[in-house]
Amino acid sequence: MSGVPGDAPERGTPIALSGPERSVLLALRSIGGSPVDEDELARQVGLGIDAVRGSLQRLRSKHLVVVEEEHATSVALTPRGREALAQGLPEHRLLDALRRRGPIAMEDLAALDLEPDERSAAIGILRRRGVLADGVPLRLRDGPIPPPGPLPEELVLRQVENEESDVDPPIVEALERRGLVRTQHRSVKRWSPSDEGRRLALVDEGGTSIGALTPALLSSGTWRERVLRPYDVRAPVPLVGGARPHPYVAWLDEFAEVFLGLGFEEAEGPLLETEFWNNDVLFMPQDHPARSIHDALAVEGIDGHPPPTDLLARVAAAHEGRPLPGEATPIGPGWSASYDPAIAAHPVLRSQTTAVSARFLARRPEPPFRMYSIDRNFRREEVDAQHHLEFQQAEGIVGGEGLTIRHLVGLFRSLAEAIGIRELRIRPSYFPFTEPSIEGYVRHPRLGWMEVFPGGVFRPEVLRPLGIDVPVLAWGVGVTRLAMVALGRNDIRELFADDLDALRGRGE
Secondary structure, three states: OEEEOOOOOOOOOOOOOOHHHHHHHHHHHHHOOOOEEHHHHHHHHOOOHHHHHHHHHHHHHOOOEEEEEEEEEEEEEOHHHHHHHHHOOHHHHHHHHHHHHOOEOHHHHHHOOOOHHHHHHHHHHHHHOOOEOOOOOEOEOOOOOOOOOOOHHHHHHHHHHOOOOOOOHHHHHHHHHOOOEEEEEEEEEEEEEOHHHHHOOOOOOOOOEEOOOOHHHHHHOHHHHOEEOOOOOOOOOOOOOOOOOOHHHHHHHHHHHHHHHOOOEEOOOOOEEEHHHHOHHHOOOOOOHHHOOOOOEEOOOOOOOOOOHHHHHHHHHHHHOOEOOOOOOEOOOOOOOOOOHHHHOOEEEOOOOHHHHHHHHHHOOOOOEEEEEEEEEEOOOOOOOOOOOEEEEEEEEEEOOOOOHHHHHHHHHHHHHHOOOOOEEEEEEEEOOEEEEEEEEEEEOOOEEEEEEEEEEEOHHHHHHHOOOOOEEEEEEOHHHHHHHHHOOOOHHHHHOOOHHHHOOOOO
16 A cells, blocks of 8 residues: 655645535545545545546645555456356366266267366366376276365355455466456555645635636636636646657668768659569569569559660660660670560569669769669568568669779778778679679677678669760668667667657667
8 A cells, every 4th residue: 555645835826626626625524534435435426436536636636635545456256167166167077977987988078067178178187186097988096086075176266256365376376277267456546635635725616617718708708707727836747758750760861961971962763663673774684583472572453654665675685685776786695585575564662772773874874973862672571680571772873984893892881980880891792783793791789790781883784775884883771770780779670660668768
């Protein structure tokens, strides 16, 4: 039992009460020194229990009442428990049948007045207690067996029915697991006036007191005839937290500032893409495994927009190893399969922000250029600590004379250091649209090394159909994984959490 003090200084702002508050406080003062519970108070005042509780909370905020709270636990029978008490527990009924009839074959159990689940439970309980012999038919073990009469569990059920308090806790827990009893926890609040509540002079305000001025009161002038309840400056107010961005969103904004500080411009592209911009223009063969349902997500029920005819012809020539229109020699051998223009317009959810780079280069082929984009992508992934169906990439390209893969390594190191990451490993890799290609790994303190910096130099088969003849460095930084390291998260799913307590630091 705990008391909550509510006294306020004797000399404070005059306190005005509403009618229900005044009635509740008068009732508490008339009772004397004994705290009273809410139900009894509601009967005395003649108000509903909700009105009484609301008035008590407001009186408490004004320091006029105090509360003592007592937590009580009671045990009650469930419907199954009442049935078991009337008929006897299944194990008791099976035990009585064995005493009367002797061994019972399994096929004869149906003749007993037991449901199938009750038979299984009764057999299991009697075997665990060593009452039944091993094997079949069912028979009592040689030696002492429980004497006739109620089982200990049945005695406890009877005690619960009689609302006795001295019951065996382990047996109660076992009965609760079987769904025969239910433990109920309740809180009983008892209220009494505080010292200030006893001293306060109560003026009969009748029904004229108001707590706010309304347009109707002002326009009619009747506010002059009403009593305004003064504000209680001591009353507690709710804590209102200001709006803040989600930690992951805030981190993405900070990461974008790094690119802006390095002189990059931002670009955007649609989430609903076509196979052409998502794969074809990037010189990814049309039979590449990443296009299957195991990676990219196709979209049904809509038609995609085909690319410009001249660009489609140039990309098709690069895929098939033919010279580009107007040229004499091919860029390279291309892929073994024929290019299918019908696939180019198939809609897919964007699986890589490299599609944004391709669209940017098609619009802006004149070097030099620096472009970045931080946006969402979608892939069919088995969701775990490092993978999610939706993820962000920080796409980027740098184009200009004399650029090499060494410049890309330096850029990755600069990005890692800008967000406080010092450990970075670089190794060669392969991507269909860059050559040479590299991957950068950063260390997560719990999950180990994670690949977050893939990139390379765009192949001529990507650049020349777009009309570009300078080296272009390209990358798609896995910012979702990078944020896990920077924000100290051990599971990628935590970055998408909407638990406000956890986001405010009050979660476990």
